[in-house]
Amino acid sequence: MMDTDNAVVNLMLNQQVSQPDGRPAIADRYCRYGKSHKGGENMLQRVKELEGRMLTLITDVAILKDKVATREDMQSNKADLHKQLNAQTWKIIGSLAGAMLVAVLSKYLFS
Structure with missing residues (x-):
């Protein structure tokens, strides 16, 4: 094994080794459900719950694939x-031009 200085370190059998953050090796996240790496007594129940959640996730992903563009x-x-915005813009321009034309003609025709 190598330490942080890349120097070779010899470990003895059953020697206490710490994680890089200072925690003992036994306290890693895989041992929190029991004293061994077997997952604890309620492992089958947890696996069943995970399988149920997976079915829900599979359904949700299928729905998202169908709905997402x-x-x-x-x-x-x-x-x-x-195209629609371009057509609407030209309609507005035409309406404004028509209104201006009516205003100008009405001034000269009725004055």
Whole structure:
């Protein structure tokens, strides 16, 4: 084994070794459910609960795949939106030009 200075360290059998953050090796996250690495007494119950959660996740992912738009969908929607905004802009410009024309003509025709 190598320490932080990349020097070789010889370990004796059953020597107490710490994690890099100072915790003893037995306190790692895999041993929190029992005294051994077997997962504790309620491991089967936990596995059943995880399997149930996995089924829910699989269903949720399938729904999301069905509902989420793809890149092609977004590009076609973007092009359609651009066409509609362009048409609306020209309608507004035409309406304003028509209103100005009516105002100018009404001044000269009725004065």
